[in-house]
Amino acid sequence: MRVDLSAISTPSSRRLFLRRVALAGGALAFPDVIPAAALGADAQVAPSNRVAMGFIGMGRQALYANLPWHLSSRETQVVAVCDVDAWRLEQARQKVEAAYAAQRASGQFRGCAAYRDFREVLARKDVDAVMISTPDHWHAYMAVAAARAGKDIALEKPISLSVAEGRAIVNAVRQHQRVFRTDTEVRSELKFLQLVQVVRNGLLGKVQRVLAGVPKDLAPLAQRPPAMPVPPDLDYDLWQGPAPARPYTEQRVHPVRDASKRPGWMMIRDYSQGMIANWGAHILDIVQWALNTERTGPVEVEGTGVFPQDNLWDVLQDFQVRYRYASGVEVFYSNAGRPFVRVEGAEGWIEHTWFKAEGFIASNEAWLSWKPGPNDISFPLLTEKQDFVNCVKSRRETMIPAEVGHRTTTLCQIGHIAIEVGGKLQWDPEAERFRNSEAANRLLTRPSRAPWQV
Structure with missing residues (x-):
């Protein structure tokens, strides 16, 4: 690919x-x-x-x-x-x-x-x-082009709109030896870092189950508006780029002469996968980090969800996804209304809800203030921007390099595919293919219009 x-x-x-x-x-x-x-x-x-x-x-x-x-x-x-x-x-x-x-x-x-x-x-x-x-539909194309041009890359999450695009980013970054940072601040959140250190150092015992949630998309649905003249400021053809050609309407793109409001493209599947990937790229990164599965993935996935009907804004409104890893750990992911991760093990559990002062809780209160010793697994606390700049200078790998960002985004994407196709899908994280569904495999790439081809 x-x-x-x-x-x-x-x-x-x-x-x-x-x-x-x-x-x-x-x-x-x-x-x-x-x-x-x-x-x-x-x-x-x-x-x-x-x-x-x-x-x-x-x-x-x-x-x-x-x-x-x-x-x-x-x-x-x-x-x-x-x-x-x-x-x-x-x-x-x-x-x-x-x-x-x-x-x-x-x-x-x-x-x-x-x-x-x-x-x-x-x-x-x-x-x-x-x-x-940029909007998500441009991420992979620009990242690959940047790697080929010899530029180091900080890329907004989710880094791609398909598994094939994500793998193309990884391959280009490796081939051209570029520094890459998936631009999410989630690992700079102290409580998530503490949660991961508690889990990775075995305080919970053998991990059995993970619960993960993201907020619901509360934006009102947009009925299909009529086509509008393209504003003179906007090069709409270049904005669409590799996405299917569609008539212009302001709700499809972004507010005219106002950069403070949420853009419409975030709710349209031609350009985005909605909250399952937009917030999932944050929260599922913590799940992968805690499970030490950053460079692989689950072996089974199934899910249910609701897509709007006959609306311009057509991303998933509700979803529930279950992943099973080769270790037997199960991850349950949904838009439960709050951004959180809860890890449950044989010896207890620990949980954090992002942006909630009292959201860091555990079955053993001592774990909330536990700090790694010199021989324990520990991770630095620094902003995603500083991590990128440090690594551009040192030529070392960032905290969320292309492979890691791709694997997290893949979790979002195969969950989305499982909802679209239905049934229990067997996933091969090495081959990055489904073992039991060609219909699902066809969704690992996405259509694009000339001259941008996948």
């Missing part, structure tokens, strides 16, 4: 892009660029030690969650931003330049390049790494 990006990097494709930029006019597409190396005095870190970052996708997640950390870091320099929406792109450029201007004695800064097409960011030799915060 591979992702073939050759069709989107041809000379004719590049000429078309450049012609479109020229026709668009204005300074938005290609502002003056000041290399990161020229910003030494005020940055307080030697230029050779700063990581030059390109940001691809400048929506809500990028503007409010991903970009601020890098703008405040003395170890990175944001040199380029990219989005198919011109308004969002300009908001991002202004945000970057205002932040850097505030850090300089002169109070002035110009030098963040802005691009409509991600390929132009990847073509820049001075970009060391990219932060990809």
Whole structure:
């Protein structure tokens, strides 16, 4: 299984892009660029030690969650931003330049390049790494292209929309020897880290069962709205990219000239798998981490769920999935209304609900304050952004590298497939195929439109 990006990097494709930029006019597409190396005095870190970052996708997640950390870091320099929406792109450029201007004695800064097409960011030799915060349907294609271009990659979760796409990311990262970080902050949550350390050090005895939950999607369903004119700011064809071609409506994409609200694409299966994967990429990562199954998966899966009928927003509304591992451990995963993990063993249980101050509980209260000794299994506590930057510099593997992020995303995807197909499915985590259902195997890839082929 591979992702073939050759069709989107041809000379004719590049000429078309450049012609479109020229026709668009204005300074938005290609502002003056000041290399990161020229910003030494005020940055307080030697230029050779700063990581030059390109940001691809400048929506809500990028503007409010991903970009601020890098703008405040003395170890990175944001040199380029990219989005198919011109308004969002300009908001991002202004945000970057205002932040850097505030850090300089002169109070002035110009030098963040802005691009409509991600390929132009990847073509820049001075970009060391990219932060990809696009809609999910673009994740795998951009990550593979970035690896081929020699860029290190921080990729929003879930990292793919199919098992085949996830494996393509892993293969590309390995082939091109790139640093990769699945961008979820869940391992930076102290109580989840403590829970994992208690389980991995055997305090619960033999693990028997895991319960995991995520919130319900409370967004109201959208009846199928009529087609609308494409806003002048948006390159809708490029936004759709590898997804099936559909008529434009604002509820399909994101609010016009407003990056603060939740985008509609998160509730549409052409672009996302909804809460089972969006939140599952957080919570099931903790499950895999606690079970020490980060680079493998279960051997059996079955599930039930409810898909909306005749609605634009068509992702799963309710779901329950059961996984069984070769060890005999069973994992029960549902949108129970709260983000939590509970691990049950022969000697007791431990549980944590994310964002809930009193959510860290256990059958043995001493486990809540237990700390690993020098000979115990322990893990560092640091932000996902700092982990990525550290590893870009050291060339070591991040805490959630491509293989680990792929395996967690695969859990979400095979659970989704089990609901679609029905019945009890036998999963081969080595071959990444179902043993007893060709109908299920056909869902390990997803259709895409030319010129983006899987």
